[in-house]
Amino acid sequence: MDIxxxxxxNGLTIGSLYALIALGYTMVYGILKLINFAHGDLxxxxxxxxxxxxxxxxxxxxxxxxVIALFLITMAVIAVAGVALDKSAxxxxxxxxxxxxxxxxxxxxxxxxNGIMLTWGPNVNFFPGNLVPNIVWNIGGTVVxxxxxxxxxxxxxxxxxxxxxxxxTKMGTAIRASAIDKDASRLMGINVDRVISLVFIIGSxxxxxxxIFIGMYYRGITFEMGWQYGLYAFVAAIMGGIxxxxxxxxxxxxxxxxxxxxxxxxxxxxxxxxxxxLLILIIIFRPTGILGEKVAEKV
Amino acid sequence: xxxLFTTLAVLFAATFFVSNSYAEDVIKIGVQAPITGSYANxxxxxxxxxxLLVEQKNAEGGLLGKKIKVYTCDxxxxxxxxxxxxxxxxxxxxIAVIGSYTSTCAQAAQEIYYKAGVLQTSDGTADAxxxxxxxxxFRNSNPNSAEAVYTSDWxxxxxxxxxxxxxxxxxxxxxxxGNAVVEEVKKLGGNIIYTGxxxxxxxxxxxxxxxxxxxxxxxxxFSGYYSDGGLLRAQQKQLGIEADxxxxxxxxxxxxxxxxxxxxxxxxxxNVPTPELLPYDVAKEFLADYKEKYNEMPPSIWTVLNADGLxxxxxAIEETKSTDTKTIANYLVxxxxxxxxxxxxxWDEDGERVGSSYLTYxxxxxxxxxxxxx
Numbered sequence: 001m002d003i004x005x006x007x008x009x010n011g012l013t014i015g016s017l018y019a020l021i022a023l024g025y026t027m028v029y030g031i032l033k034l035i036n037f038a039h040g041d042l043x044x045x046x047x048x049x050x051x052x053x054x055x056x057x058x059x060x061x062x063x064x065x066x067v068i069a070l071f072l073i074t075m076a077v078i079a080v081a082g083v084a085l086d087k088s089a090x091x092x093x094x095x096x097x098x099x100x101x102x103x104x105x106x107x108x109x110x111x112x113x114n115g116i117m118l119t120w121g122p123n124v125n126f127f128p129g130n131l132v133p134n135i136v137w138n139i140g141g142t143v144v145x146x147x148x149x150x151x152x153x154x155x156x157x158x159x160x161x162x163x164x165x166x167x168x169t170k171m172g173t174a175i176r177a178s179a180i181d182k183d184a185s186r187l188m189g190i191n192v193d194r195v196i197s198l199v200f201i202i203g204s205x206x207x208x209x210x211x212i213f214i215g216m217y218y219r220g221i222t223f224e225m226g227w228q229y230g231l232y233a234f235v236a237a238i239m240g241g242i243x244x245x246x247x248x249x250x251x252x253x254x255x256x257x258x259x260x261x262x263x264x265x266x267x268x269x270x271x272x273x274x275x276x277x278l279l280i281l282i283i284i285f286r287p288t289g290i291l292g293e294k295v296a297e298k299v
Numbered sequence: 300x301x302x303l304f305t306t307l308a309v310l311f312a313a314t315f316f317v318s319n320s321y322a323e324d325v326i327k328i329g330v331q332a333p334i335t336g337s338y339a340n341x342x343x344x345x346x347x348x349x350x351l352l353v354e355q356k357n358a359e360g361g362l363l364g365k366k367i368k369v370y371t372c373d374x375x376x377x378x379x380x381x382x383x384x385x386x387x388x389x390x391x392x393x394i395a396v397i398g399s400y401t402s403t404c405a406q407a408a409q410e411i412y413y414k415a416g417v418l419q420t421s422d423g424t425a426d427a428x429x430x431x432x433x434x435x436x437f438r439n440s441n442p443n444s445a446e447a448v449y450t451s452d453w454x455x456x457x458x459x460x461x462x463x464x465x466x467x468x469x470x471x472x473x474x475x476x477g478n479a480v481v482e483e484v485k486k487l488g489g490n491i492i493y494t495g496x497x498x499x500x501x502x503x504x505x506x507x508x509x510x511x512x513x514x515x516x517x518x519x520x521f522s523g524y525y526s527d528g529g530l531l532r533a534q535q536k537q538l539g540i541e542a543d544x545x546x547x548x549x550x551x552x553x554x555x556x557x558x559x560x561x562x563x564x565x566x567x568x569x570n571v572p573t574p575e576l577l578p579y580d581v582a583k584e585f586l587a588d589y590k591e592k593y594n595e596m597p598p599s600i601w602t603v604l605n606a607d608g609l610x611x612x613x614x615a616i617e618e619t620k621s622t623d624t625k626t627i628a629n630y631l632v633x634x635x636x637x638x639x640x641x642x643x644x645x646w647d648e649d650g651e652r653v654g655s656s657y658l659t660y661x662x663x664x665x666x667x668x669x670x671x672x673x
Contacts, residue, residue: 003513006538010505124526129560136537143539218502218530220558228501263506269496271506 005142007264008257013148013217015256016155019249020210021233022240023162024082024203026248029237030179031199032094034101038085038109040230042078042204045112046211047221048120050074051127062130070131074212075205082204083197085112109226116223124222127215151213158206159249165202166245175199179243235279241289250291325368326361326622328353328609329393329417331384331408333376333400341400344602346371347593349397349609355588362616374399378407385411393417394622395612397605402428409436416624420608422601429649434628436650439608439641440601441571441657446548447479449657450569453672454518454545455487464493464516464542466507466531468523476547477522492516499527504534512540522547529558536562545569545659556666563662567671572641572658574603578670582640600641604656607639 021043028036053073058066089108093101135146166172177185178195186192214229215221232255240251255275262274282289330349333342353367361367370391372384381399385408388396395418399405402423412419413433421428422440429438441449454460463484467477474496481491492514495507508531511519519535519542521528528550535544536559546555548570556563572578574586574597585606589597597603614637615630616622632650636643641656660668 003509006509006512007506010503010509013505014503124554124558126557134561136539138539143537145537214502219533219560220502220526220530220554222500222526225500225502259503260506260509264510267495268507268510272498 003264005140007260009142009144009148011257011260012253013151013256014259015253016151017210017213017217017229017252018233018236018255019159019252020155020206020213021229022236022248022252023159023245024207025234025237026240026242026245027175027199027203030243030245031175031182031196032090032101033098034090035105035234036085036090036203037102037105037230037234038089038112039203039207040228040233041109041112041116041226042082042085043207043211043214043229043233044221044223044226045081045116046074046078046208047127047215047225048116048125048223049077050208050212050215051125051221052120053077054128054131060128062128062132067131071209071212075208078208078211079201079205082200082207085204086196086200109230113223113226120223122223124220127219127221129219131216147217151217154209155213158209162202162206163245171195171198232275235275238279239282239289241292244289244291247289247291251289254290324365326363326365326616327368327370327391327393328612329388329391329396330369330371331374331381331388331396331398331404332371332605333404334371334373336375336377338376338400340598341601342373342376342398344598345398345400345605348589348597348602348606351589351592352585352606352609352613356613362613363620363622367613374404374408376401376404378403381405381407382411384408389415389417394624395420395609395627397421397609399423400601400605409433412436418612418624418627420605420612422604422608429651432649434648434650435624437608437611437628437631437646438650438652439604439611439644441652441655443475444479445652445655446569446657447476447483449655450480450520450545450547451483451487451489453569453659454520455484455489457672458518458543460489460517460543462490462492462515462517464511464514464519465491465495466511466519466521466523467494467496468499468527469496470499470523472549473523473547477520480520480522480547497523497527497531499523502530504531505538508534508538508540511542512538516540516542518543518545520545520547521550524549525552525555526558529555529563532559532566533562543567551660556662563666564664566662568660568662568668569657570660571600571656572670574600576658576660576668576670577603577640578658579638579640579642581638585640603640607641607644610639611637611644 024039050070054070058069085108089104090101093104132147137144174190174195178192182192236251236255237248240247259271263271330346332345350369353369357366370393372387374381374384381404397420399421402425405421405423413435418435420437420439424440424443426442465477465481467473484491493511497504521531528546532544545567550568551570615627619626619630632646632648636645643654645653647653658670659672661671663669
């Protein structure tokens with residue numbers, strides 16, 4: 001039985017990462033109806049920026065302060081990068097056919113990916129391994145580490161905060177309104193351009209948290225890793241109902257659990273095949289995703 | 300005038316006679332190696348090693364009372380140049396050729412040496428090199444399939460592992476090695492409890508490791524590359540799986556230790572030895588001499604393996620008291636293992652090296668390698 005609980009923990013950890021990244025996809029899609037394929041590469045970029053910030057700016061000494069500063073500085077840098085991405089790659093194409101923007105997104109992703117390669121080199125880089133205490137809890141054979149708990153708890157807090165922000169604040173209302181009808185929102189006095197920038201800021205900052213977690217959890221980071229995390233997060237966003245914020249969270253967690261259980265009980269060789277089979281089944285039988293129908297207004 | 304002619308004629312004849320008899324007095328050895336081109340570093344290493352050993356042998360009085368003379372031909376690492384080298388060295392009258400570095404070049408010249416009855420010893424690892432069973436060819440390295448034989452022997456006969464889990468990735472190399480290990484382990488009556496594949500660079504291996512944990516393995520063998528191996532080891536330790544970890548040769552990279560962090564300690568890696576790690580006294584002596592003469596270490600283990608090829612041929616000439624290549628070749632396939640720099644040297648009739656030069660390293664608490672098994 002301990003293998004089951006262990007797989008649940010494994011799945012929840014990786015699922016939280018997918019969920020954090022999926023939020024960036026789903027929010028941008030909600031507003032712009034654009035699949036931001038460069039989002040995964042922004043996540044990869046955040047791991048590299050985080051590594052460099054910690055070593056160069058924070059002096060490489062791990063403390064509560066430096067770790068918090070690492071998160072905040074990296075989130076800020078990636079938020080700026082996200083807005084710059086929107087302004088340079090997507091804004092000029094706002095009124096162009098949707099396919100142009102998708103192509104532009106793929107191109108922007110390649111630019112970021114190669115930029116990382118040229119800056120930090122093509123080899124594996126190493127995220128500092130001493131950021132958090134190396135504590136391991138063994139609960140009846142199920143192993144949970146401090147970093148796993150940190151990922152789970154912090155992701156949950158961020159997701160709840162985002163949910164409250166979208167549903168309880170004026171800016172959140174503006175985001176929801178823009179998602180339903182941009183032109184009508186403009187007529188009501190909402191600055192839609194600012195709303196779009198805000199969405200890119202929030203989505204990129206959450207992705208940055210995901211990227212730092214990837215670095216902290218796996219240590220080794222490569223310039224091409226963004227594509228894979230981006231792809232899984234994209235699948236998670238579609239599963240949950242793209243454009244739907246709770247859907248992205250649920251989709252991420254479910255995808256992580258599904259992957260872990262398939263690898264554990266069926267075969268690790270077939271994980272990807274089953275994942276995409278699941279995606280196809282969901283698209284066929286529930287085209288709006290798991291939570292797609294429940295929430296009328298899609299953000 | 301007549302006197303002058305006579306003198307000249309005598310001088311000429313004398314020169315001719317002397318040079319001719321000089322030719323009779325040397326044993327010619329060829330080096331075919333990439334002295335220029337992409338593998339220049341390796342090729343020059345082979346040439347330097349051969350010249351060092353020959354110099355030492357000549358200082359001792361040579362072979363069978365004759366001096367050894369070395370002819371080097373640059374094959375540039377290309378098949379065409381290798382074929383030209385083959386002809387050139389045969390025309391020079393060498394009895395044996397050391398090299399080349401790449402399997403391609405060794406293979407391109409192989410037939411020329413065979414037809415001329417010239418011995419050839421190379422570090423090429425392609426299994427194809429010994430497929431023709433040319434009596435002139437001797438591989439001084441191990442073919443790719445030999446690692447599996449060594450690995451399974453070590454796991455079953457030395458470590459007595461009872462429950463073995465094997466992980467590969469989707470690369471041709473890792474699957475080939477992994478499947479060969481599984482096959483060899485089964486041949487030895489070993490118990491494979493799990494085989495599975497991971498997708499390289501996917502980073503999250505906890506699901507597959509959790510499954511392996513539930514099967515209670517003695518050892519996890521991974522045939523893929525260091526970038527995944529380091530993470531596998533880290534996540535294995537994190538999940539509290541007490542099994543040993545063995546990585547195939549592609550895990551032999553400093554990044555393995557960086558990725559695994561403190562979990563690297565205790566992991567085993569199987570590979571041909573790096574020159575510094577050769578445990579034999581003859582090897583230590585050779586490396587010290589090499590360093591003294593050239594002020595650098597050999598570029599890689601391949602230099603040492605080629606040096607072993609030459610040493611075996613020189614040994615065979617001394618033992619058989621003959622420079623007839625057929626006699627030497629017969630001796631090489633029949634001789635008792637000869638202590639090489641890279642481990643015992645012996646050959647089968649196809650020119651395949653018997654036994655292996657593989658070593659097992661254990662990573663210690665400082666992240667360095669300790670040789671634990673030959």
